[in-house]
Amino acid sequence: MTMRNSPLITAAALDAASGTESLWSGAGRRRSTLRVLDVRWKLGGPPGAEEFAKGHIPGAVYVDLDTELAGHGAPTDGRHPLPDIDAFQASARRWGLNDGDSVVVYDDVSGTSAARLWWLLRYAGFEDVRVLDGGLAAWVAFGGGLDTTSSVPVPGTVELAYGSLPTLDADAAAAIAANGVLLDARAAERFRGEVEPVDPRAGHIPGAVSAPTADTIGPDGRMLSPDRLAERFAELGVTAGTPAGVYCGSGVTAAHLALAMEAAGLPVPALYPGSFSAWSNDPERPVAVGAL
Known part of the structure; x- marks a missing residue:
């Protein structure tokens, strides 16, 4: 999986990578473990965790946007302020992330919530992350199977630090x-x-x-x-x-x-x-x- 060509990945490419213990991240780079993260979230919609339990891409780990991809502050901080870096790193380790892994994130709203995790990981210095183009619907249309069992990964050791992408106040x-x-x-x-x-x-x-x-x-x-x-x-x-x-x-x-x-x-x-x-x-x- 090479980066900077596109921040997106197709369902076919994800399927080709799925089921393998690791994949090459590019010429000259070491093998990296593939992690798939489910970021289903809709403002006012059904809880993402419930949708995840009904069926998700095999091996995926659920990520809660409200609690893991956002912090809490005053109204002038906005409704979804960035999480504290220590809290975000702890969440990423819970998902099983290690330095050098390849990550695919997806949702069921054409990437409009999964992109939050794509951006946060990139902002925190994590390079090899892509969004599943078309989300869960594209995976199902391709013929990809769904799983209803939860995957509990071994905690990771990824080291993250904010500042790799520009922000505005x-x-x-x-x-x-x-x-x-x-x-x-x-x-x-x-x-x-x-x-x-x-x-x-x-x-x-x-x-x-x-x-x-x-x-x-x-x-x-x-x-x-x-x-x-x-x-x-x-x-x-x-x-x-x-x-x-x-x-x-x-x-x-x-x-x-x-x-x-x-x-x-x-x-x-x-x-x-x-x-x-x-x-x-x-x-x-x-x-x-x-x-x-």
Whole structure:
């Protein structure tokens, strides 16, 4: 499994790697163990652990987004602040991760929750991680089997440290919106301020550009082709040399937009972890409404 060609993996490629004790991670690199992590989560949807118990990719370990991929803080920290690095490392070790492993993450919503784990692992310095393109539906459509037994891995010893990807605080997000391109991954109607189901104020960060991450997904539930993604981001004003940032409601789907940018061959953008949930909870921060 080689990295930096694409942050995605197909169901066929995962199937070819599954069932082997290890796989080559690239020319000149040592053999690495394949780890499969299930990140099923929907805001207001059925609990992911229950869905996992009904059937998952064989050998997968369940990851709880709310408790393992997010911390807890004040409203101005956002609804899903980043977990403390020690807590995140402890979770990764519970999943059985060791340095040098190959990791595939998946969900049942076309990667829009699994991307949170992809981004966090990359941010923490873990290189060999990919998202299953199309998620569980693609695995089933391919003919992959499902398991209902839980896999309890031997605890791992991975060492993680944050800082390997760029992030933004509120001031930096405002600066990117003014001097680069700040992409808003939420649905367009939330960007325009027509609806706001969870955050205290409706609208968007002034100067941001509406870029719903759902528009990066094709009708088959898989990511659009790299060429189509590159065209889409170019239309939004983002090319390889553009200072770019991404945000959403709470930093989850923003990670999926970052995933789409890397799939398009672009650098991973700076991500605003607090996103609009943090911004809108700060009365000193202005909020814009409308299409622009």
